[in-house]
Amino acid sequence: MVWLALKAMWKENKVKTIVYIMELIGVTTMFSKIKAAISGYKTYIVAVTGLVTAVVSWSQDAITTTQFVEAVFAAITTMTIKAAIVKSGPTK
Numbered sequence: 001m002v003w004l005a006l007k008a009m010w011k012e013n014k015v016k017t018i019v020y021i022m023e024l025i026g027v028t029t030m031f032s033k034i035k036a037a038i039s040g041y042k043t044y045i046v047a048v049t050g051l052v053t054a055v056v057s058w059s060q061d062a063i064t065t066t067q068f069v070e071a072v073f074a075a076i077t078t079m080t081i082k083a084a085i086v087k088s089g090p091t092k
Contacts, residue, residue, distance in 0.1 A: 043082040047075040 009017040038045065054071035057063045063071070 040086075044079055047078045047082075050075045050078075 009020065050071060054063070054068055054075070057071075058065070058068040
């Protein structure tokens, strides 16, 4: 019976059906918990990932030393700007 209802929903609106199924199995709450856990750290995670990628690429001679220095500088600049924005932002 549930299958027939989902099949009818799928024909009408696929996006709503996917969201409904995700809510049924608890995926949306899981993503909400992950988002809350990494709140405030997303920029740093991306910058560190860029640093790791630059180090690996440079160690395998996929990029030149100049490109490596540029990537490191970009990642450090990103983290510095993020810290400055947080520090100078409104108080809670």
